[in-house]
Amino acid sequence: MGMSPSALRLLALTLFAALGSDCLIGGAQSLPVSTYCVTAGQCAALCRSLVEHGRTAEDFIRQASFELGPPDVFTLPPRGDGPPPLIDPANVYSETRPGNFSSVVADALPRVYAPNLQTGKVDVIDPTTFTVIDHFAAGQSPQHIVPSWDLQTLWVTGDESSPRARGSLVPIDPKTGKPGTPVPVDDAYNMYFTPDGRSAIVVAEAMRRLEFRDPHTMALQGYINAPQCAGINHADFSIDNRYAIFTCEFNNALVKIDLDRRELVATLQLAAGHMPQDIRVAPDGSAFFVADMIGDGVVVVDGDQMKEVGFIATGVGTHGLYPSRDGTKLYVTNRGTHNLAGVKKGAGSISVLDFKTREIMATWPIPDGGSPDMGNVSADGRTLWLSARYDGAVYAIDTSNGDVKTIPVGGMPHGLTVWPQPGRYSLGHTGNMR
Secondary structure, eight states, X not given: OOOOHHHHHHHHHHTOOEETTTTXXXXXXXXOHHHHOOSHHHHHHXXXXXXXXXXXXXXXXXXXXXXXXXXXXXXXXXXXXXXXXXXXXXXXXXXGSTTOBOGGGTTOOOEEEEEBTTTOEXXXXXXXXXXXXXXXXXXXXXXXXXXXXXXXXXXXXXXXXXXXXXXEEEEEETTTTEEOOOEEOSXXXXXXXXXXXXOEEEEEGGGTEEEEEOTTTOOEEEEEEOTTOTTEEEEEEOTTSSEXXXXXXXXXXXXXXXXXXXXXEEEEEOOTTOOEEEEEEOTTSSOEEEEETTTTEEEEEETTTTEEEEEEEOOTTEEEEEEOTTSSEEEEEEOSOOOTTOOTTOBOEEEEEETTTOOEXXXXXXXXXXOEEEEEEOTTXXXXXXXXXXXXXXXXEETTTOOEEEEEOOSOBOBOEEESOOBSOBOBTTTOBO
């Protein structure tokens, strides 16, 4: 049975304010949210209540028109040569192998950057010593560290989820590891880049829209309303770069964006019981893998047909997806809880999925419990770096055996990235490299 609207409002008030896309509750590490939120439908309804404050689909459309002007009017730079060509049709990740660095990142400092939702800072880690060496302010609600398409900037995305927070994009110079001048935006939970590099796609989750912006200045080029996609937040791109699929966390759906037409062209309502999170395309482009935080596994979707075709059980609270450097495996993070406020030392684990067989090869539990969340793989492929979202730490996990080093950072770290990474260009998030 779902909650009544009055019960949702009461619970929302009781649990303070939402913090971050995943409907995290600010400062509440162990509130018994699961007592009230048992099913995926209940969780989604609670998240919509907390993040969207009762606004309807029509409200979002009117808001966008008022703030940004009419939709579907784009001012884009001339077409260039397009994205670099696909080298291996069997492996879209072929150019992200160890050592395959672009000359652009030759002077980049080897660092791990972890945004922290509670402190409002980015913690900087030296990956050779596994120690925090710096931290700096990066907006009011920093969510992800996003490498730019041209690999020359790391952007800290910030949304409006914290009380009185406003969205922002804070550039980091990877050659110095220092932040630049913030760019104000309405809401920037996440960010991606079109494969041709002409546009950044700012994911305004709380507004149910995608804002296409100049990838350097972040000036608005146009936007797409996504009123049928509550909790729009993560994406990946087809192997031929024709379309992107975004996950709709708060209403258990996916939407397809035609990248040439800059248009939302299809919606897939997933089977009941899912709560979609991160998404990754298969190496050969034959399917998309969607992390399911409530179903505890990975939903397999045919992107061309927009059809749900399978499910792979992994662990409790499945959230992040990271391909290995050789493109044969997918590291799946399981946050260890269905409690939307989070719990410390939950049943967190990493599942290692074989891309070809779609079977789980290994499961690495976090010793004494934990909350592995988001991150990426080191340039040499030997370490999986992840935020410990509810445990105030960063994990460095040996990809040969699952051994874990823990680096305390405090607060609530989220979408960390490792830099530099091999690859020719970035499609965004914490390093969707090609």
